[in-house]
Amino acid sequence: MNIMNGEFLASTGLSELDREVIELFIRMADVLNLPRSVGEIYGLLFIASDPLCLDDCRIRLKISKGSTSQGLKILRSFGAIRTVYMAGDRKDYYLAETSLRKIASGFTNEQIRPHVDSGKERIERIRELLDEQDDDARATLEEKIDLLENWQKRASKTLPLMLKLIGG
Amino acid sequence: MNIMNGEFLASTGLSELDREVIELFIRMADVLNLPRSVGEIYGLLFIASDPLCLDDCRIRLKISKGSTSQGLKILRSFGAIRTVYMAGDRKDYYLAETSLRKIASGFTNEQIRPHVDSGKERIERIRELLDEQDDDARATLEEKIDLLENWQKRASKTLPLMLKLIGG
DNA sequence: CGGTATGTTCAGTAATTAATGAACATTATG
DNA sequence: CATAATGTTCATTAATTACTGAACATACCG
Numbered sequence: 293m294n295i296m297n298g299e300f301l302a303s304t305g306l307s308e309l310d311r312e313v314i315e316l317f318i319r320m321a322d323v324l325n326l327p328r329s330v331g332e333i334y335g336l337l338f339i340a341s342d343p344l345c346l347d348d349c350r351i352r353l354k355i356s357k358g359s360t361s362q363g364l365k366i367l368r369s370f371g372a373i374r375t376v377y378m379a380g381d382r383k384d385y386y387l388a389e390t391s392l393r394k395i396a397s398g399f400t401n402e403q404i405r406p407h408v409d410s411g412k413e414r415i416e417r418i419r420e421l422l423d424e425q426d427d428d429a430r431a432t433l434e435e436k437i438d439l440l441e442n443w444q445k446r447a448s449k450t451l452p453l454m455l456k457l458i459g460g
Numbered sequence: 461m462n463i464m465n466g467e468f469l470a471s472t473g474l475s476e477l478d479r480e481v482i483e484l485f486i487r488m489a490d491v492l493n494l495p496r497s498v499g500e501i502y503g504l505l506f507i508a509s510d511p512l513c514l515d516d517c518r519i520r521l522k523i524s525k526g527s528t529s530q531g532l533k534i535l536r537s538f539g540a541i542r543t544v545y546m547a548g549d550r551k552d553y554y555l556a557e558t559s560l561r562k563i564a565s566g567f568t569n570e571q572i573r574p575h576v577d578s579g580k581e582r583i584e585r586i587r588e589l590l591d592e593q594d595d596d597a598r599a600t601l602e603e604k605i606d607l608l609e610n611w612q613k614r615a616s617k618t619l620p621l622m623l624k625l626i627g628g
Numbered sequence: 629c630g631g632t633a634t635g636t637t638c639a640g641t642a643a644t645t646a647a648t649g650a651a652c653a654t655t656a657t658g
Numbered sequence: 659c660a661t662a663a664t665g666t667t668c669a670t671t672a673a674t675t676a677c678t679g680a681a682c683a684t685a686c687c688g
Binding site: 414 | 481483506572579586589615618627
């Protein structure tokens with residue numbers, strides 16, 4: 293093993309530019325309701341000039357193995373990073389996906405769509421409850437449920453259109 | 461004071477339908493990264509047949525005065541609820557805004573746009589740091605920063621278009 | 629005015645969420 | 659097969675976030 297690899301390089305800190313870019317992705321992760329560490333890892337991979345393995349991330353970001361593994365898993369889950377196989381190396385190396393279209397699409401499909409879908413199911417259950425209501429309560433409630441369903445449909449349709457808008 | 465108002469009605473629980481609707485908005489709040497109580501309050505106002513005051517919300521949802529006040533404040537901040545003045549009553553009454561367009565617009569302007577804008581500022585700072593780089597590091601880094609800026613601009617433009625899409 | 633109704637704020641606490649690190653797979657390799 | 663390298667899982671701990679409730683502000687009303 294090369295003495296220049298591994299923990300030794302941990303002290304070889306990130307440049308100010310690196311840190312600023314990572315900070316930017318930490319904020320993005322926050323907006324998207326993802327753990328901070330996910331933002332850190334993506335930011336590091338984004339700014340890195342070469343693919344990095346789990347330990348590279350862990351050491352440079354000074355985070356635990358568990359967080360790193362979990363973070364990479366989440367990023368893989370919606371296609372924000374890609375795995376690169378290096379000849380003669382058992383480790384997995386990762387590269388930041390740079391197509392905004394792909395990332396946005398993966399994110400909406402994996403992290404948003406399930407919520408929208410479960411909302412749809414819930415509205416169906418609510419509509420069943422509506423049938424058990426008194427006739428006088430019914431009319432106004434029905435309007436509200438219709439409105440809910442209308443929102444749900446518009447949200448469903450807007451997701452894919454949004455992805456078109458973001459371009460690719 | 462009417463004996464039928466106030467705390468007494470706390471026991472007059474919510475119907476199953478009410479609870480399901482509120483649960484739906486709790487989930488939405490979660491997706492939007494808003495406190496659960498905000499979802500509860502909006503859900504209650506949405507399903508209520510009449511405007512409700514702070515105490516109505518507090519009692520029916522069994523949450524504290526502080527949470528209720530804070531929750532209403534947040535909902536007002538992005539126009540998800542409207543204040544209704546009732547003649548001869550000092551209390552403020554609230555009604556759920558039902559225009560998805562208005563709510564989505566208020567939400568993006570108040571809760572999303574500031575993040576996008578601060579991202580823009582950060583990218584500007586990053587670009588300044590780029591000038592301090594060695595010539596050889598510069599070229600590849602510059603590409604990445606260009607990409608970041610490109611994303612930022614597309615996100616900025618997509619926000620208003622999205623609102624158009626969601627319809628009004 | 630003084631008292632009351634209403635709403636806000638915020639320090640303290642509770643609940644939730646993320647991070648840690650050691651134990652546990654898994655796979656390659658001599 | 660034994661060993662080492664790599665990665666995952668998950669119980670515990672740490673950090674964050676939301677909630678509570680009492681103190682405070684404000685405005686009304688007799």
